[in-house]
Amino acid sequence: MPTHGQAAGPVTPPRVSARRRRPGVIALSLALIAAGGAGVAVLLLQVGHRTEVVTVVRDVQVGQVLTEQDLGKASIALDPALKAVEADDLKSVVGKRAAVELKPGSLLAPTQVTKDSLVKPGEQLVPIGLKPEQVPATALVPGQKVQLVHVPVQGATSTEAESGKLPKTIAGRVVKASKAAPGSGVVVVDVATAEADGPTAAGWVSAGALRLVLDAPDGI
Template sequence: MSKTQAQPPTPAGPAMAQPVAPPRVAARRRRPGVIALCVLLIAGGGVGGALLFLESGQRSQVLTVVRDVPVGEKVTDQDLGEASVALDPAVKAVPSADRDRIVGQRAAVALKPGSLLSASQLTTTTLLRQGEQLVPVGLKPEQVPASTLTPGMQVQFVRVPGENQPAKGTGDEGQVQPVTARVVQVGRPAPGSGTVVVDVAAASTDAPELAAWVSTGNVRLLVDAPGGRS
């Protein structure tokens, strides 16, 4: 009987490394809506930046009002300021380059500080018309009406008796008729006395008589009903 020769045991060696499969990376799904939104945001940001740049570059130097200017008063250089603003085409502001032309014109409406100046707010027409004379009338605080006097307002002046003169009845002979006038300018109250000087335009035939009344202090001012403007 033959004996099978035993094979010597194979010496244990290092284990053979098995190839490692690369990790599988799941492909991301593209979202068309998100991509479109990003594109719109980027485009919108660019357009907004462009508009901001254009707006900041298209600013204009215009005139502003820095002090109150009543109706009818002349505009002085001290009444005006300047500002750099981006204007809407519908806003008709006066360019700063026209400053010299504006000074000396009269306010057609009351000008308020902080507002832009427009050509429609000004006039070159004098408030003293042909056949009229300017009469300054000094009014004490008790003679000034509570309602505000403004240029263009129609008023009347009446002569009142002095301290040593008896009042005349309405039927007395020589009753003096009121003098009709138009307010041209209203001054500020004088410190201490509070007297206000009101420049009025009266007909050349009435102006000397009104000036005589004013010199005696025996005059009162009456304001016509609303709408009594000329």
Template sequence: MSSTTRSVSQHSAAAAAPTTPAGPSTGPVAAPRMVRQRRRRPGLIALSVALIAAGGLSGAVLYSSSGHRTAVVVVARDVPVGSRITEADLATASIALDPAVQSVNASRTRALVGQRAASDLKAGSLLAPSQVTDRSLIGPGEQLVGVSVKPSQLPATPLVPGEKVLIVSTPDPNAAPGRSATNGAGAESGTSPVTLSAKVVAVGRPAAATGAVVVDVAVPATDGPALAAQTATGNVALVVVARDGS
């Protein structure tokens, strides 16, 4: 009887004991790892802000300068070298201008009227200060003579207004033997070629058929008629004087 009672008691204790779920046993849960915060560096932050601000400022300056426009003088119509400039010859335009480009500010337009073109001015081109002069290319006591020469009577280097040249009288193949050419003053030349100093005022376009070019030159008034007579024979040639020559 006592053994039966002990068996019932053990069975009851086993039934009363709490049941645990099957499966692998888990150990103690580790505490979450604390993320270490990075240390802030105020100096580095300030430097970054300064660089960003400088980049934005430089970009703004570049944009502003690229969009900046300047009112300048442009040529409204062709003006031959040596001609007086009128108000109708000039116009103004607003352009974005590189500082290296030579130009005339639009505020000086009125001051340019009455001056002379130092070189041929082409319509639509930007006017440069060196293209305008207050002096005539034909000085007092000078005459303007047009000298027509063939390509073989000119240097290959293009002539420019203001350039100094020598006009050489070439032998006349039809002249009688023993006769010599005369210079602008009418004196005989001997064996040396006769030359006359002149200044280029304008250079024409080559003729389509022959390639001949008319060069306007300024010479002393006393030599103008003789040079015109010599030029009519076609027996002349032009020699360019050295740039540093007199």
């Protein structure tokens, strides 16, 4: 305590040492801020760039002719890797046939439609039921080339087998393959054959003497 009559002197504030600034840390902070800003800018550009495309609004079976009621439009941020029919080209796909089964909510791709009939003039369509053990592991898709092979019915005499000849075959093309039926697992495959071969193939199917064999893809 100051003695009586003595004036209090000035109080010196405590010295606070300033932290040493690190140029490297400052530069890194600025770089992170700049990178974050650039990322946000790119994201905003991607979100802002949207494309109107054609969508499927109801079930369309393979070979069915597309109408405007089957199709809709949607505005999406389209990945460049995806190929979709743009909304401006909707009229160009109306009247074409579905090359594959189309489901509601999916985008329509150019390869999913065709102007050609899946059964051409001079061809017939033969439905073939395949049991689970007869269904190939390779997915059956429209346009796939196959061979319809006549095989002897179990327990029946086969002239071809006795004579050592190769079994008779008919060239065909897959038009549509159904999903496996619940319970039985049977898959029905619609195969287009030459008009002259259709009745023969149908007879083999009726007798249970037909097997379906996949041809190798073109170019292999």
